[in-house]
Amino acid sequence: METLANIARELLAAGTVQTVIGYGHGSGEAALTRTHTQTQARAVFIRDVAKAGSLIFDASCQQNLAVYLMKPEVRRLGKAALVATPAALRTILQLAAENQVSDHDLLALAVNGQGEVALLATLAAIEAHVAALDNDLKPGEIAELQKYAALDLEQRRQFWEEQFSRCLKCYACRGACPLCYCSRCTVECNQPQWIPVPAHDLGNLEWNVMRAMHLAGRCVNCGDCSRACPVGIPLHLLNQKLISEVLDNFDSRSGMAAKADNAMSTFKPDDPEDFIR
Amino acid sequence: MSDFKPRIVAFVCNWCTYAGADLTGTSRMKYSPQVTIIRFPCTGRIDFMLLLKAFANGADGIIVSGCHPNDCHYSSGNFHARRRWIVFRALLDFLGIDVRRVQFSWVSAAEGAKWAQLVNATSESIRQLGPFSGFHRLRGLGVE
Ligand code: SF4
Ligand code: SF4
Numbered sequence: 001m002e003t004l005a006n007i008a009r010e011l012l013a014a015g016t017v018q019t020v021i022g023y024g025h026g027s028g029e030a031a032l033t034r035t036h037t038q039t040q041a042r043a044v045f046i047r048d049v050a051k052a053g054s055l056i057f058d059a060s061c062q063q064n065l066a067v068y069l070m071k072p073e074v075r076r077l078g079k080a081a082l083v084a085t086p087a088a089l090r091t092i093l094q095l096a097a098e099n100q101v102s103d104h105d106l107l108a109l110a111v112n113g114q115g116e117v118a119l120l121a122t123l124a125a126i127e128a129h130v131a132a133l134d135n136d137l138k139p140g141e142i143a144e145l146q147k148y149a150a151l152d153l154e155q156r157r158q159f160w161e162e163q164f165s166r167c168l169k170c171y172a173c174r175g176a177c178p179l180c181y182c183s184r185c186t187v188e189c190n191q192p193q194w195i196p197v198p199a200h201d202l203g204n205l206e207w208n209v210m211r212a213m214h215l216a217g218r219c220v221n222c223g224d225c226s227r228a229c230p231v232g233i234p235l236h237l238l239n240q241k242l243i244s245e246v247l248d249n250f251d252s253r254s255g256m257a258a259k260a261d262n263a264m265s266t267f268k269p270d271d272p273e274d275f276i277r
Numbered sequence: 278m279s280d281f282k283p284r285i286v287a288f289v290c291n292w293c294t295y296a297g298a299d300l301t302g303t304s305r306m307k308y309s310p311q312v313t314i315i316r317f318p319c320t321g322r323i324d325f326m327l328l329l330k331a332f333a334n335g336a337d338g339i340i341v342s343g344c345h346p347n348d349c350h351y352s353s354g355n356f357h358a359r360r361r362w363i364v365f366r367a368l369l370d371f372l373g374i375d376v377r378r379v380q381f382s383w384v385s386a387a388e389g390a391k392w393a394q395l396v397n398a399t400s401e402s403i404r405q406l407g408p409f410s411g412f413h414r415l416r417g418l419g420v421e
Contacts, residue, residue, distance in 0.1 A: 149371075153370075153374075154373065155373070156373030157372065157373025157374065158373070159373070160372045160373055161373075194326055196417055198417075200416060200417050201415040201416055201417075202415040202417040205329075205372075206326070206333070209325070209329060209369075209372070210325075210326060212368055213325055213361075213364070213368065216368075217364075238368065238371070238372075241367065241371045242364055242367065242368060245363070245364055245367040249363050249364075264357075264360055264361065267357055267359065267360050268356075269347070269356065271356070271359055271360055271363070273346075275362075275363075275366065276362075277382040277383075277395060
């Protein structure tokens, strides 16, 4: 990944950015022998030109690094260059649309599976780059949703009850999500207690409905919530279901423009209402 | 089952449906007594979590009702609410929760008769669906 390291060196040396947020090798034996699994890359925060050589990008680098843009500890480090997958680029645009980041905060080093790197110095450049990508659900993802839609109601209820019964309320899905950034989350609100602290069937359902709803029209389908879930709950199905609903009903996609109305904070006078008496 | 009396919670806005329901009463129209009305400033304030909490606390059915489009006291609260309901219904359905348990409606301050019909029709359809035991079976620890 010499290109990536070279660009990082130049940006740091010129003082264009103070930090490069990218991927490096994870620790542990497996990482040393380079038998990759998804877990062996980790986020690195490069501040020193001499360390730029440790940046990697390969199939093990799946995390959406945009999650760090919202951490106060990272923001304090100054302007960042973010090694960004297509989903991370869309996250940046979505965060910009929500007035959370601007051109002053970051630039993106767009990477893809072909090993190409593109320096995108402005949100406008990120927009142009994203516009050329295929941002819709993949045929396989749509087929998966249709598989569940074809089940009857009771089968779906049983499926999700079984899935949610394993939820530990660890909130790793929330922590991993770059768009779940509220510093005071309803989950911690205890007067009233919207989401019960213990992990029981009722609270687990309430939590998962709330998580999905609060990301409706905002989720960019990076998949990090599902990857973070220690008990393998397929949270991406809920996100993807709402992504398809928001597209079908409101003709809206998240993370496409730095200035945009969120689907759920705007409306059209002629939105569908065939279900309203 | 035939003598099952559904518990219905109605979340209504202050300016249209609540006034409409008031008109039903002042017009001396009789309607199903199984409904508990909760008044909100606006349908835009009716968070989906309130609906879930109503079910968790024993509701068999829910009515959510407010001003007709373009009649909202705050101009657009009902338009925002409509979007939220579209997405919420889709999510509930995907999770295997019967969306027929939640009836959305527009009832204006002048529509006392419509309110009576809405409550009667919803009570009847929920009565036919039976108790919402699928949801009530979900147990918390009883300490929330
Ligand atoms: S909800 Fe999951 S898939 Fe969507 S942006 Fe957050 S982490 Fe990514
Ligand atoms: S990461 Fe999984 S187990 Fe943890 S709170 Fe989220 S859904 Fe529950």
